[in-house]
Amino acid sequence: MPAVADLNKFEADIRGEFGIGSAAQYGSADLKKAVHVNENFRRANFTSADMREADFSGSTFNGAYLEKAVAYKANFTGADLSDTLMDRMVLNEANLTNAILVRSVLTRSDLGGATIEGADFSDAVIDLLQKQALCKYASGTNPVTGVSTRKSLGCGNSRRNAYGSPSSPLLSAPPPKLLDRDGFCDQSTGLCDAS
Numbered sequence: 001m002p003a004v005a006d007l008n009k010f011e012a013d014i015r016g017e018f019g020i021g022s023a024a025q026y027g028s029a030d031l032k033k034a035v036h037v038n039e040n041f042r043r044a045n046f047t048s049a050d051m052r053e054a055d056f057s058g059s060t061f062n063g064a065y066l067e068k069a070v071a072y073k074a075n076f077t078g079a080d081l082s083d084t085l086m087d088r089m090v091l092n093e094a095n096l097t098n099a100i101l102v103r104s105v106l107t108r109s110d111l112g113g114a115t116i117e118g119a120d121f122s123d124a125v126i127d128l129l130q131k132q133a134l135c136k137y138a139s140g141t142n143p144v145t146g147v148s149t150r151k152s153l154g155c156g157n158s159r160r161n162a163y164g165s166p167s168s169p170l171l172s173a174p175p176p177k178l179l180d181r182d183g184f185c186d187q188s189t190g191l192c193d194a195s
Contacts, residue, residue: 057095098143102152106130120145121152131155 024044031051038058048068057077067087075095082102089109096111098118105125111134118140126134135155141148150156 098140100142100144102145116140116149118142119149119152120147121149122147124152126153 024041026049027045027047029046029049031046031049031054033052034054036054036056036059039056039060041056041059041061041064043063044061044065046064046066046069049066049070051069051071051074053073054071055075056079057075058079059076060080061082061084062080063083064081065085066081066089067085068089069086070090071094072090073093073095074091076099077095077097078099079096080100081104082100084101084104086104086106086109089106091109091111091114093113093115094111095115096119097115099116100120101124102120102122103124104121107125107127109126109130111130114134116134116138120142121134122145131153135150135153138149138153138155142152
């Protein structure tokens with residue numbers, strides 16, 4: 001029986017499990033300042049990888065695992081990050097300009113200072129406080145999907161996604177305060193009175 005490393009190499013050689021994707025293994029890898037422009041990382045594993053200041057612009061990550069990865073100041077301009085698991089990922093000051101994050105799971109991830117102009121977060125799972133912080137400066141429209149960044153984040157008083165993700169304790173009951181039409185009211189809390 002082949003070792004796990006041999007099996008992973010075999011899957012990568014045949015373009016992943018069932019011949020779909022890359023199945024590349026970058027778990028805990030040191031990818032600092034690496035350049036991987038317009039590459040296919042579909043279903044690849046980047047769990048706990050150090051991706052600081054790396055350039056992944058235009059790359060495809062559909063279905064990839066990026067949980068606990070550190071991508072401080074990483075460049076994901078125009079990258080397809082749809083259906084990715086990005087739980088507890090560090091994306092501080094990352095460039096997500098025109099990125100597609102449709103149906104991505106970003107629970108407990110930190111996007112502080114990230115550039116999100118033109119990013120599409122449609123149906124992404126994002127914690128409420130993180131969503132409110134992003135709504136304060138969200139702008140642009142994704143050139144591929146044609147969806148407004150603000151609309152994809154649910155900025156405004158949309159009942160469908162005003163309360164955050166399943167990881168948010170506010171989901172169990174509507175909070176005593178609601179978002180205003182711009183997605184925030186009070187500068188310190190990001191909330192405003194419902195009355």
